[in-house]
Structure formats: structure tokens, C-alpha cells
Amino acid sequence: xxxxxxxxxxxxxxxxxxxxxxxxxxxxxxxxxxxxxxxxxxxxxxxxxxxxxxxxxxxxxxxxxxxxxxxxxxxxxxxxxxxxxxxxxxxxxxxxxxxxxxxxxxxxxxxxxxxxxxxxxxxxxxxxxxxxxxxxxxxxxxxxxxxxxxxxxxxxxxxxxxxxxxxxxxxxxxxxxxxxxxxxxxxxxxxxxxxxxxxxxxxx
Amino acid sequence: xxxxxxxxxxxxxxxxxxxxxxxxxxxxxxxxxxxxxxxxxxxxxxxxxxxxxxxxxxxxxxxxxxxxxxxxxxxxxxxxxxxxxxxxxxxxxxxxxxxxxxxxxxxxxxxxxxxxxxxxxxxxxxxxxxxxxxxxxxxxxxxxxxxxxxxxxxxxxxxxxxxxxxxxxxxxxxxxxxxxxxxxxxxxxxxxxxxxxxxxxxxx
Numbered sequence: 001x002x003x004x005x006x007x008x009x010x011x012x013x014x015x016x017x018x019x020x021x022x023x024x025x026x027x028x029x030x031x032x033x034x035x036x037x038x039x040x041x042x043x044x045x046x047x048x049x050x051x052x053x054x055x056x057x058x059x060x061x062x063x064x065x066x067x068x069x070x071x072x073x074x075x076x077x078x079x080x081x082x083x084x085x086x087x088x089x090x091x092x093x094x095x096x097x098x099x100x101x102x103x104x105x106x107x108x109x110x111x112x113x114x115x116x117x118x119x120x121x122x123x124x125x126x127x128x129x130x131x132x133x134x135x136x137x138x139x140x141x142x143x144x145x146x147x148x149x150x151x152x153x154x155x156x157x158x159x160x161x162x163x164x165x166x167x168x169x170x171x172x173x174x175x176x177x178x179x180x181x182x183x184x185x186x187x188x189x190x191x192x193x194x195x196x197x198x199x200x201x202x203x204x
Numbered sequence: 205x206x207x208x209x210x211x212x213x214x215x216x217x218x219x220x221x222x223x224x225x226x227x228x229x230x231x232x233x234x235x236x237x238x239x240x241x242x243x244x245x246x247x248x249x250x251x252x253x254x255x256x257x258x259x260x261x262x263x264x265x266x267x268x269x270x271x272x273x274x275x276x277x278x279x280x281x282x283x284x285x286x287x288x289x290x291x292x293x294x295x296x297x298x299x300x301x302x303x304x305x306x307x308x309x310x311x312x313x314x315x316x317x318x319x320x321x322x323x324x325x326x327x328x329x330x331x332x333x334x335x336x337x338x339x340x341x342x343x344x345x346x347x348x349x350x351x352x353x354x355x356x357x358x359x360x361x362x363x364x365x366x367x368x369x370x371x372x373x374x375x376x377x378x379x380x381x382x383x384x385x386x387x388x389x390x391x392x393x394x395x396x397x398x399x400x401x402x403x404x405x406x407x408x
Contacts, residue, residue, distance in 0.1 A: 073293035087278035
């Protein structure tokens with residue numbers, strides 16, 4: 001069974017747990033701590049020189065990091081990817097948008113405001129206004145799309161929705177107010193109503 | 205003919221120009237300025253609410269932003285993508301790595317140190333050490349891979365190499381020293397020797 005090297009409260013790891021649950025792909029979870037440096041040990045850096053989770057490890061030793069690449073791989077040819085090449089390109093558009101324009105602000109604000117040690121947060125406190133400005137800009141881009149679409153790509157729930165859901169539905173942890181984004185709020189509920197959905201806290 | 209909305213000196217736009225040249229896909233360039241706010245006008249935000257280039261616009265009005273998504277779309281089914289699903293996942297792994305762990309430091313340092321107005325740079329000067337630390341970490345991850353591989357995915361030149369080449373070969377603009385990374389340096393030359401290669405400065 002493939003091993004998912006992960007942190008339970010990481011949205012990037014949640015994306016993989018949720019997709020694997022929806023696709024009935026069994027995985028074993030191997031947990032790492034937020035504050036214990038366990039993804040920077042020599043042993044872990046041999047598995048992923050970039051020192052990050054999620055990392056998927058197959059029984060034959062093959063390794064795949066990066067949540068976007070893992071989502072793509074697990075879902076190739078399934079209902080979680082659109083059939084047409086154009087719609088797949090749009091799906092990847094939103095997945096790259098999430099990692100470049102959304103996660104570095106929405107997820108980073110959540111980490112520092114909810115999970116970091118208080119003395120560490122104080123060193124980052126001056127960055128909070130920039131995280132909120134850029135995170136709100138990303139939520140605004142999502143709102144514009146969702147005003148006229150139920151889903152991000154191909155007219156159906158896909159891994160683009162999973163990628164954007166992870167840190168959007170938990171954005172309040174970073175001080176964001178989803179009530180300002182009614183189309184995003186409605187989409188968050190739409191995702192959570194999908195058959196087989198599991199919350200971030202669930203182990204599988 | 206598709207229009208590429210672009211900035212000439214942007215590495216993200218260069219990726220698309222290079223791929224389109226290698227694949228003999230004709231495109232028309234529409235240029236935007238670095239400092240004139242032309243990607244934040246109401247007209248441009250209608251095309252891409254995220255206010256960024258590159259943006260590919262087809263004659264029928266279809267729009268695709270995000271360099272990674274454009275690269276993927278232009279090269280689906282071509283020699284610039286590996287044939288096997290596993291190798292394609294590795295290709296995407298490196299493309300997501302580039303946008304999350306490389307570009308925000310290597311490209312951002314290049315922008316501020318080479319292209320920003322001097323008075324603007326002074327406001328960012330305190331961030332240079334962090335950009336250099338994280339950018340060098342990303343170059344180190346590339347070095348580890350390239351010590352034992354000629355290319356990033358599937359044993360052949362692919363869009364993962366194009367994605368990483370754009371800001372790596374120009375990293376000196378941001379104060380990075382590629383001489384510290386011999387395997388990366390050799391790979392930079394390997395990419396530039398590919399038939400049909402065009403430099404960043406070229407219009408096509």
C-alpha cells in the first residue's frame with residue numbers, strides 16, 4: 001500500500017487524503033510533526049531533498065512530492081479530471097493559481113496565526129497585512145469565477161476544486177472572512193456535500 | 205493565430221515563447237510594460253482577473269493563464285511531454301516545485317535587483333537575504349537531481365526543463381552564482397544546445 005508522508009493539519013496533505021478517499025485508493029499515513037524538524041532530517045531529505053510533505057511513496061520505492069503532481073497522478077483517467085484537453089488545461093490553471101497566488105498567503109496566514117508558537121508569530125506579525133491583502137485578492141479571483149460557474153474546470157467537481165478547497169474552507173484560521181465572498185461560500189458547501197467527502201480532521 | 209499577452213523580460217512568458225518555437229506553434233505577441241500598470245487595467249482584468257501575464261488568447265476568445273497550464277496545454281501529446289503517466293507526474297512535480305519553491309525567490313530577486321526602479325528596490329532590500337537563502341535551497345534541490353539525471357522527467361527534455369530553465373539560466377540577474385552548482389550549470393548548457401532553442405531576448 002502506498003505511504004503518504006504527511007502532516008495531519010496541512011491543507012496540502014489533506015488534498016491527497018481527500019482525493020484518495022474519493023477514488024477509493026488505499027494509503028497508509030506516516031505522520032510528521034509541525035515543530036519537530038522531522039521533514040528536515042537526513043533520512044527524510046533522502047526521500048525528498050526539498051524537505052516537504054506531502055510525499056507519496058510506493059511500495060517499490062518510487063517517490064512523488066508536490067500535492068498538485070500527486071493529485072494529478074492519482075486522478076488521471078478518473079471522474080476527478082475533465083475529459084477534454086482544454087478543460088484539463090483549465091484545471092491545471094487553477095491548480096497553479098492556487099500554489100502561486102493563494103496558498104502563499106491564505107495557507108501561510110493560517111499557519112502563523114493558528115499553528116505557530118506565539119513567540120515565532122511575533123517575528124512575522126508585520127507580514128499579516130500583506131498576507132491578508134494578497135489572500136483576499138486570490139479569494140476575489142475565485143469569487144469572480146464562481147459567480148458564473150459551479151466548479152473550477154470542465155463543469156464538474158475535479159482536483160482543481162480539491163486543490164482550492166483545502167485552504168479556502170479553512171481560511172478563517174488565517175483571519176479571512178468568507179462571508180465577504182458569497183459565491184465562494186456556496187462553493188465551499190457544494191464541495192462538502194460531495195458523496196464520500198471527508199473533513200480535514202479525518203484520518204481517511 | 206493565438207495571442208500571447210506577455211512581457212518580454214518575464215521568464216514565465218519566455219517559457220511559452222520557447223515551447224511554442226520548439227513545437228512550431230505560431231503565436232502573436234502582445235506586449236505589456238513592467239512598470240505601466242497595463243496588466244491591472246479594467247480591460248486586462250476582464251481577460252485575466254488575476255492580473256498576470258502570460259495569458260494565451262485563442263481567436264475564438266478562449267483564455268488560458270498560468271505558464272504551467274499553457275506549457276502543459278501546448279505540449280500535450282508532443283515530444284515535450286513524457287509518454288508514461290508516472291513520468292508526466294514527475295514532470296508536473298518539477299513544474300509545481302518551480303512555481304512554489306524556486307520562482308518566488310530566484311525570479312523575484314531577479315526582478316527587484318535588475319528591473320525594479322532603484323527607489324522601489326530600497327523598500328525591498330531587507331528581503332534579499334531570504335530570497336538568496338531560499339533560492340539557493342531550490343538550486344541545491346535541482347543540483348541533487350541533476351547529479352544523476354540529464355533531464356528533470358522521463359529521461360528526455362520536457363516542459364519541466366523549460367519551466368526550470370527560464371529563471372535558472374538568468375539567476376545571475378538576481379545575484380545567484382551558478383558556478384556553485386556544476387550539475388545545474390551543465391544542464392543549462394544542455395538546454396541551450398537543443399535544436400530550435402531561442403534565448404530569452406528573442407521575440408520568437
